[in-house]
Amino acid sequence: MKRLRWVAGAVVLAVLAGGGVAAATRDAPRPAGRYVTDDDGRALILHGFNTASSAKSTPDGLPELSEADVEREYRDMGTNFVRFLLQWRAVEPSPGTYDMKYLDKVAERIAWYRTRGYHVMLDMHQDLWGNGITPSKVAGNGAPQWATFMDGLPVAAGQPMWELYYLEPGVIRAFDNFWNTTGGHPDLMDRYARAWKAVADRFKDDPAVIGYDLMNEPWGGSVQGAAFETGPLAALYRKTIAEIRSVDPDSWIFLEPQAVGVNWGLPSALPYFDDPRGGPARIAFAPHLYPLPLDLGDDYTAGSREWTDRTLGWWRENILRTAERMKAPILLGEFGLDMTRPGAADLVERILDLTDENAMGRAYWSRDPGSWGPYDKGRAGPLVGVYARPYPRAVGGVPVRVVWDEKAVKLTITFDANETGPTEVYLPAATFPKGGEASLGTAAWDAGKRILTVTTKTSGRLDLVITPA
Numbered sequence: 001m002k003r004l005r006w007v008a009g010a011v012v013l014a015v016l017a018g019g020g021v022a023a024a025t026r027d028a029p030r031p032a033g034r035y036v037t038d039d040d041g042r043a044l045i046l047h048g049f050n051t052a053s054s055a056k057s058t059p060d061g062l063p064e065l066s067e068a069d070v071e072r073e074y075r076d077m078g079t080n081f082v083r084f085l086l087q088w089r090a091v092e093p094s095p096g097t098y099d100m101k102y103l104d105k106v107a108e109r110i111a112w113y114r115t116r117g118y119h120v121m122l123d124m125h126q127d128l129w130g131n132g133i134t135p136s137k138v139a140g141n142g143a144p145q146w147a148t149f150m151d152g153l154p155v156a157a158g159q160p161m162w163e164l165y166y167l168e169p170g171v172i173r174a175f176d177n178f179w180n181t182t183g184g185h186p187d188l189m190d191r192y193a194r195a196w197k198a199v200a201d202r203f204k205d206d207p208a209v210i211g212y213d214l215m216n217e218p219w220g221g222s223v224q225g226a227a228f229e230t231g232p233l234a235a236l237y238r239k240t241i242a243e244i245r246s247v248d249p250d251s252w253i254f255l256e257p258q259a260v261g262v263n264w265g266l267p268s269a270l271p272y273f274d275d276p277r278g279g280p281a282r283i284a285f286a287p288h289l290y291p292l293p294l295d296l297g298d299d300y301t302a303g304s305r306e307w308t309d310r311t312l313g314w315w316r317e318n319i320l321r322t323a324e325r326m327k328a329p330i331l332l333g334e335f336g337l338d339m340t341r342p343g344a345a346d347l348v349e350r351i352l353d354l355t356d357e358n359a360m361g362r363a364y365w366s367r368d369p370g371s372w373g374p375y376d377k378g379r380a381g382p383l384v385g386v387y388a389r390p391y392p393r394a395v396g397g398v399p400v401r402v403v404w405d406e407k408a409v410k411l412t413i414t415f416d417a418n419e420t421g422p423t424e425v426y427l428p429a430a431t432f433p434k435g436g437e438a439s440l441g442t443a444a445w446d447a448g449k450r451i452l453t454v455t456t457k458t459s460g461r462l463d464l465v466i467t468p469a
């Protein structure tokens, strides 16, 4: 099976290499320079986790999480963002019936984040369609049973890799029926869009909810690539944007490309989407990043590091190109790996630098306990030290670039100032034990929250340099 992965990967890498060589001869597209903004219009740098994969399999569809977990995460890493996993099966347990008790329990957990200054993005999560794809419910999450139509086609249980379930006839048919590729279920996409309307209606006035990630890692079934992204996927997004905007004019809407290929660096064909909110658009692009060499089982060391860095370059160029087409800011909705593998911390640093330099928010996959996450068996792992990184939580202007120089212990925030408010910077204890100093403006240090708030003049391009107090 590992050989199969390698063959598949070699083909994709060859395609990327071809594209990469061609792309290398063109100017790299400039960073989109667009940001998700808060209600005051300040640019937000979203830095957080996916919370949590456990929601996929809990009977109530809620992540295994306590308020103490949120408190520990803030104390250890100063994050300001969470991609919070929802399950359609829990939102709409039967057609047209929305479970407000479930949404109230989600609201309780959002409050844990709100009191600590977090922004919450609600993610309608699915993998493999839903847990109804096998009788024993061993695979899949997201969609309810009543929306799962496999038309009697088989799904062989016991797949050696979970991704292979996507290629099973029954799973492809479940997706084909949802996208109405079969013509047999024209109602399902409307139901999905109306489920989002119910969620948006419940959370539209919650100041912590920054927005909605409409579908996790969409899969087109028998329709793939540009035909899928510009066809049924774009249709679903337009339907859902309209339903959400009918009740919620202000929350951000986050749109993902198809996962296959784009996660690794291949281009997405996702088109521009109009935002009918009657003001500046609040549509963001939310890809994922899983470098193929690592997906194929390699580590970020030696020769594979060079290959991985090359695929990161392709991923960056293709993502920036799609974001430019969409006129949208970028949130990296998922990236992650087994932190016990050689080179893992270096890769996370590399991706944090990439997101800083290219105006992207980021959510690590995932917050769950274990070797991928920040905590394993209750103890802090290597990710905590890497993710406790100085960063501007909010910027009183349009950021041009953010550079964290660990050797010089210097954070430089270059931005075009405007009247949107002060710049707030998180400074971890490891590198800023006594807080920080600002090279311009007036600064106030909140030792409890570890946030330096810098008030600067409100026009012109500024280079704000933060150094240890």
Ligand SMILES: CN(C)c1ccc(C(=O)NC[C@H]2N[C@H](CO)[C@@H](O)[C@@H]2O)cc1
Binding pocket: 127, 163, 166, 216, 217, 219, 259, 260, 263, 290, 334
């Ligand atoms: C064949 N298809 C459609 C496919 C293959 C592989 C992934 C994947 O690895 N995704 C990366 C991570 N994202 C999910 C949660 O969103 C995690 O379970 C994966 O590790 C996705 C789709």
